[in-house]
Ligand SMILES: NC(=O)C1=CN([C@@H]2O[C@H](COP(=O)(O)OP(=O)(O)OC[C@H]3O[C@@H](n4cnc5c(N)ncnc54)[C@H](O)[C@@H]3O)[C@@H](O)[C@H]2O)[C@@H](O)CC1
Ligand SMILES: Nc1ncnc2c1ncn2[C@@H]1O[C@H](COP(=O)(O)OP(=O)(O)O)[C@@H](O)[C@H]1O
């Protein structure tokens with residue numbers, strides 16, 4: 001299991017490489033040789049018997065890596081076909097290309113060459129584009145990428161044989177979107193068996209289409225440690241399905257420290273054990289429930305808040321629905337809340353440290369109670385109906401101790417413009433595929449021409465939302481992103497708050513009714529225990545997925561809180577890994 005570590009944006013990665021090269025301690029050629037050697041080594045590990053490899057080299061340094069890989073595989077006894085472009089790449093890639101040319105020929109990088117009958121290879125190395133992808137692939141290269149993605153009917157063939165250098169080409173490493181393609185899974189998206197990335201994962205390896213497209217992800221050390229901090233003992237190889245990590249991410253390259261922050265979960269647990277504290281020292285969480293017949297969601301949240309270690313948890317349905325909450329757990333307290341004044345009265349008790357509003361609440365009731373909840377200044381977890389109410393009120397009254405936990409639909413209600421950007425860039429035409437939309441081809445090309453740089457990512461969206469809300473935002477999904485507002489006194493665009501990705505692609509059974517309510521309860525319990533909003537949200541996301549992992553397929557939301565003790569036990573003993 002992978003422990004929490006840093007991810008780097010492509011800009012940060014470039015900053016580190018530049019710092020390393022500027023120091024004079026390492027050259028670009030050295031780095032390229034190491035990168036190529038890492039990929040060739042991983043290939044030889046998986047295919048111990050030398051076979052035939054086709055290496056596809058693009059116009060930049062990613063292609064340079066490809067020429068190194070070809071040379072090293074050739075030296076190891078492989079038969080090589082190298083397809084490349086007739087361009088003059090940067091000096092390092094040009095030198096690697098020259099060294100390959102002393103060994104063998106370069107064929108033109110065209111679909112026809114790739115498709116030539118009788119030229120089947122055991123391994124195809126995709127060294128076309130890496131971090132330098134600046135716009136959607138077009139023309140012959142787009143054709144090649146579609147072919148590798150199975151447009152010739154060979155999807156399974158390439159999925160077994162494709163090794164991507166740094167990333168599958170066309171994937172935007174800052175967002176996990178295929179540039180110029182639909183954000184949803186598309187036909188012929190590249191799917192590699194293995195991706196070898198350098199130094200650190202990038203957001204695109206973990207978000208959206210990245211995990212599926214990359215296949216097994218190996219992070220190769222190319223000796224850039226001195227220009228960043230590496231957490232001791234960190235795992236360096238991972239399979240996306242096994243990812244459970246929290247990945248703090250900072251936007252500002254800082255050569256001394258790239259911003260890793262251990263969540264110190266072990267220490268946090270130990271602190272709890274060592275406190276000879278009264279139950280109130282572990283906080284008191286209030287869970288607002290809805291009308292009769294809708295109490296299940298709030299009860300799931302309440303159970304989760306108890307399991308997360310809140311000292312006390314009180315559920316607050318309307319008086320008419322109290323009877324629905326008379327069953328277990330007996331640890332749960334019950335108090336009726338019919339209207340805002342009732343809630344205000346309960347909140348006069350200063351020992352109440354956090355509230356959860358939204359699950360099963362009903363939009364009208366959430367709208368009525370929201371102002372009192374927010375005005376109380378208590379830590380507030382807002383989910384489900386509270387988010388709908390919040391969207392209608394224009395985010396009014398939010399403060400820094402609030403955590404919003406929208407899924408995509410709720411996010412779109414709260415931040416329609418951000419959701420729209422996140423759904424794009426959408427090339428014109430119903431399918432967005434120029435081959436299927438020939439009448440729209442000109443418009444498509446015009447749109448592509450205007451596209452530069454990384455696509456707007458889920459991290460960008462969550463960060464912008466957190467900045468706007470002045471609160472922590474957890475945007476749900478298999479690639480949950482958590483962002484906090486800027487902690488700078490005056491919010492600065494170039495200094496956003498922390499962000500983390502929590503990857504749960506390996507537990508698709510978590511997408512089940514009520515799972516979100518449990519997450520809301522876990523985070524509320526942690527808020528009640530005085531974790532700061534960002535830590536509560538990241539820790540809650542981790543606990544949630546870890547519980548789902550333990551429960552396995554067949555999970556229903558009710559199972560999740562019951563798994564928490566085992567998850568905590570394993571985390572405390574180190575067996576479950578420190579997220
Ligand atoms: N910078 C370094 O020192 C190192 C870089 N390495 C490799 O270098 C890669 C980054 O290299 P580059 O920055 O040269 O970038 P890439 O090789 O990823 O691609 C950049 C080139 O492709 C062109 N390009 C971008 N999008 C295009 C499109 N849609 N259609 C046609 N051409 C397009 C650019 O104009 C540029 O010529 C990394 O991913 C990694 O594989 C490694 O060798 C390690 C060391
Ligand atoms: N494919 C998936 N794999 C893993 N986790 C997922 C997946 N889809 C959704 N989730 C997680 O499941 C939970 C579902 O929450 P939500 O959408 O609010 O559902 P509900 O309202 O039914 O509880 C969230 O924590 C989300 O991150």
Ligand SMILES: [K+]
Nearest residue numbers: 126129165167
């Ligand atoms: K690549």
